[in-house]
Amino acid sequence: MPEPSGRELVWFRNLPQLTEPRLVGWMVRPGDLAVLAERLRQSGIACEPPRESSRQRPDGCALRWKLLRLPGERPGSQSAAMEGLLPFCIEWSAGSPHPADDAPSGLRLVQFEISRPNPDELQRTLDILGLDLRVTRSDHPQLRARIAGPQGTADLTS
Numbered sequence: 675m676p677e678p679s680g681r682e683l684v685w686f687r688n689l690p691q692l693t694e695p696r697l698v699g700w701m702v703r704p705g706d707l708a709v710l711a712e713r714l715r716q717s718g719i720a721c722e723p724p725r726e727s728s729r730q731r732p733d734g735c736a737l738r739w740k741l742l743r744l745p746g747e748r749p750g751s752q753s754a755a756m757e758g759l760l761p762f763c764i765e766w767s768a769g770s771p772h773p774a775d776d777a778p779s780g781l782r783l784v785q786f787e788i789s790r791p792n793p794d795e796l797q798r799t800l801d802i803l804g805l806d807l808r809v810t811r812s813d814h815p816q817l818r819a820r821i822a823g824p825q826g827t828a829d830l831t832s
Contacts, residue, residue, distance in 0.1 A: 697817040697832040700761045700786075704803055707742045707765045717802045720745055724765065738767035744799070757815035758832070759788050759796055763803070784827065785820040 689698065704710050707724035714721050724740040731737065742763040766772055789812035790796060797809045817832040 695828070695830055697819055697830050699758065700817060701764050702761045702803065702805060703765065704763050704805075705765070707740050707763055710763060710803070711742055714744075714802060719799060719802065724763075726767075735771060737773065738770040740765040740767070757790065759790060759809075759815055759817060760799060761803075761805075781821055781823045783819060784822045785818070787818040788816070789818070790815040 692698075711721055711723055721742060721744055724742045726738070726740050728736060728738040742765075744760040744763070786807070787810065788796065788800075788807065789810040791811065791813060793809035793811050800807050800809065815832075819830045821828050821830065
């Protein structure tokens with residue numbers, strides 16, 4: 675699936691082959707992405723500058739945002755060993771509606787976990803991002819989430 679800029683999002687590439695619900699990535703809204711990008715660079719984590727993007731919904735409403743991709747999101751990048759466990763960072767543009775504003779309600783994220791064999795490097799990056807999330811040690815890299823709704827809970831993994 676291409677972004678409006680024409681570049682393909684890595685974690686969307688295999689969506690057509692999925693046969694069951696699963697986590698394919700995650701996104702955070704850490705605030706000013708230019709400030710975050712500078713903090714990452716000062717901490718020794720290379721990243722591209724935030725990029726502006728937009729799309730128009732079928733109802734004609736334009737959504738605008740900036741997106742910061744972290745190094746582990748692209749094959750061959752310096753942190754490819756993060757196995758897709760790093761988030762995308764998004765900053766919604768002033769005046770742009772947020773898609774959740776008029777999305778159906780009723781679901782909530784109850785639990786979110788990340789695990790990998792060596793959690794230290796990933797933990798350091800999440801700490802620099804300012805995320806209050808602990809990476810646990812496990813045999814295989816994985817994202818896990820529990821989502822609750824009116825009809826019960828669902829557990830999803832990557």
